Amino acid sequence: MKAHEMGHGQPSRALVVGAGLAALRGAEAMRDTGFSGTLTIVGAEPYRPYDRPPLSKHVLTGQIAPDATTLPSSFGEDVDWHLGIPAVRLNRADRLVHLADGTALPYDRLLIATGTRARPWPNPHEGRLAGVYTLRGRDDAIALRKALTSGPKRVLVIGGGLIGCEVASACRQLSLPVTLVQPGPAPLARVLGRYIGAIVGAMHEARGVDLRLGGEVEWLEEANGRFMRAHLVDGTAIAADIAVMALGAVRNTEWLYGSGLSFDAGGVDCDADGYVLGEDGCPDTAIAAAGDVARFPHPLYGGHRIAVEHWGHAVAQGVHAGRLLAGDKPERNYAALPAFWSGQAGVTLKSVGLTEGADAMTIAQGDPATGRFLALYGREGRCIAAVSVDCGRWLPAYAERIAAAAPFPPEETVIDRGGALAILAPGFS
Template sequence: MSGAAGGAGTGAAGGEPRRVVVVGASLAGLRAAEALRAGGFGGELTLVGAEPHPPYDRPPLSKQQLASEDPAGSTDLPVPAGLGAEWLLGTPAVALDPDGRTVKLADGQELGWDGLVIATGSSARGWHGPVPAGVHTLRGRDDALALRAELRPGRRLLVVGAGFLGGEIAATARSRGLEVTLVEAAEQPLARAVGAEAGGYLAELHRASGIELRTGVTVTAFRGDPGLTGAVLSDGTELPLDAAVLALGAVPNTGWLEGSGLALDGEVGCDAALRVLRADGSVLPGVVAAGDVVRWPHPLAGGARVALGHWTNAVEQAAAAAHTLLRPGEPEPFTGVPSFWSDLHGVKVRSVGLPAFADEARVVEHDLPGRRLEVSYHRAGALVGALTVNRVGRLAGYRRELQEVLLGAAG
C-alpha cells in the first residue's frame, strides 16, 4: 500500500469503510485494529504511531519496569499474526483534513481514508520552564528506562504530584532504597479524584512506608546547572536532590488536530457512541475516537462530558469505537463501567465508576493496620462509584449496580 492520498472509497457514511487509518499505535489503537478485524473488516488497515516502538503496556512502567532489570520488551503487547496491517511507526500525524479525508504525517506522506480512528493518547505534562538534567517525566518506555537508571539506593528523589502515577513512582523508588519526598499541592493525595477519606488513607500508607509526604505545597524552582542539585518549595524549604520526577498529569495529544474543525476542548469531543464531533456539534461521518484523547457524555456524571485516562477504558472504548465505525447506521452508546487500579506499598487499590463526580463519600470500612479500605461514592443519593484497598471481591456488587444504571440510561 502506498502512502498516497485518494482512493478512499465510499466512506463509512455510506456503509462499511474500505480503508481505515488508526492514528495512535498504543493500547487503544491496537485494540481498535483488532476489533475491526474481529468485526469482519477486510479492507486496508494502517496504524500510525508517533513512537518508534511497537505497542506496549504503560501501567507496568511505573511499577515493574522501574522495580526490576527486566528488558523493556517485557511490556510489549502481543500483536495478532493475522492482523494484516501496515505499521507506520516513529512517524507522527501532523494534520487532519476531514473534508478531503486525509491524514498528513511528519515525513510528508498523506494517507487517504474512509474510516478513521483517533487514538493518539496523551503526553506527560511538563514543567512551566526549563529544568536541569535529572528532572524526568514518565509516560513512555524510553522515559521509564531513563528514570530507572536514576533509582539507586541512598539517592534522594523528589516526586512532584501525588496522583496515582506519582504515588506509584514514589512507592517503587522507596522499595529500591531511595530517600523519597512526595510533594502534593492539595491537602491530600488524589483528593479531587477519590475524596478526602481515601486520599487521607493513601497519605498514611505513603508515610508508613518511609516516604516524606508534603501536602499543601508546590515546587517553585529547581536548582542546578546543568545537573539537578535541589528544589525550592512554596513554603521556603530547600531540598537537596539527586533526581526528580514530574507527575503533574497528562495532556491529550490533540495538537495535530488544530485547524481541522473538530470539537476540541482539551480532548476530542465525541457523542455517546464515540463518533467524533465537529466544532458545531454535528457528527463527522466515518471518524471515531478511543482512549485518553476522548471526552464523551457519561450518565454517571449527569450527562456531562468526561475524559478518562485508564487502561480498561482504552480497551473497552476501542472495541466500541470499532463497532460504531463498522455499523454507522446502528450507533450504540458506549456503556462501559469506568474502572482503574493501582498497586503500591504492597496493597491493591481498585475503583469502579466515577468517584470524582460524587457529592458524598460513605466509608464502609477503614482499617489502616489491616490495610483495608472500602468507600462508596454517591451523587444526589445514587451510587456513582466505589473504591477498595485489598477488598477486590467487594467491587463486583458495585459494578453490577453501576452497569444497571448505565444500561438503563442507554435504553
C-alpha cells in the same frame, strides 16, 4: 453494501492515528468485525503498542524488562505500520492525514486514539536539566530506571497523583530515600477525596516516603546543568539527585487544529455512538475516537462529556469504536463503567465509577485501621463510585449498584458491619 466497502464497491481504507492500547484493540475489532480493506496504524513512538501500567511499577523496580511490555496482538502482515512519525494535520475535505515526515495517508474511516503525554515542568529550561524526568512512555521508563539504579542519595517526586504515588512506592521498594511534594491536602485527593487520600498517604509514610503536603515547588536549582535542589514557595529547599515530574497528562489534540472537529485541550468530542463531532455539532460518521483522548457523554453522569484515562476503558472503548467504523453499530451506546487499579504503598487500590462531584461517602466494607476496606461514594442520593483497598473481591457487587444508580446510602444491611453506616464528607474541594 458490505461493511468493509464504501462507495463504488472499492475496498475502503482504515487509518488509526495512535499506537497505544485503544488504537490496537480498535484496529483488531475492525478486522474481527469483518473489515478487509487496507489498515494503517500511525504511532509517534517507534514501538509497536505496549502496556503502560507496568512502566511506573514493575519496570522501575526491575521486575519486568521494558521491552517485555509489548501488547499481544492478532495482527500478522495485514497492517501497514508508520511508527516513530507523529500525525501533524488532518484534512477532512480530502480525507488525508499528514505526518511529520511529509507523508499524506488517505482514509475512508479514521480512528483517533492519540492518547496523552506527560505534562512538562512549566519552566522549559529547568525541565531539561539532567536529573529531571517525566514518566509516560517506554523511553521515559528506561531512562528513569537507569537513573534509579545509579545510586541517587534522594529522589524528589513532584505531584501526588497515581503516577507520583506509584513512583514513590517503587523508590521505597528499591530502598531509595524519596520525598513526595503534593500541593493538596493529601495524595490522590483529586481522585479519592481528602479522607481516603489521607489514609493512603499514611500508608506511604509508614513505608518511608517523606510526604510534604500543601507544598509547592517554585523553582529548580542547578549546578553545571544538573538538577540539585528544589526550592518551595514557603522558602524551604529539598536537595535531591533526581526529580520526577508527575504533574498529570496533556491530551494529544494539537494536530487537529484546522480540521473543523470539536476539540480542545480536554479531548476530542464524541456523540453517544462514538463518532467524533464537527465544530457544527454534527457527527462525522467516518471518524471515531477512543481512549484517553476521547470525550464522550456517559449516561450515568447525566450525559456529561467525560474523558477517562484508564486501561480497561481504553480496551472497551477501542473495541466499540473499531466495530462502529467497521459498520457494525452496537445496539447500545458506549457506556462502560470507568474503572482503574493501582499498586502502591504495599496495597492494591481498585476503583469503579467516577468520584467527581461526590457529596458523601461511607466505609461500606472492612475497616481502614486494618488496611482492608471499601469506600462507597454518593452524589445526590445515588451511588456513583467505589474504591477498594486490598479487598477487590467486594468491588463487583458495588459496581452493580453504581451501574444501576442505586440509592446512597445503601438501604440494606451491609454484611460485615453492624449498625447504621457512618456517612462522611469525602473531602473534595
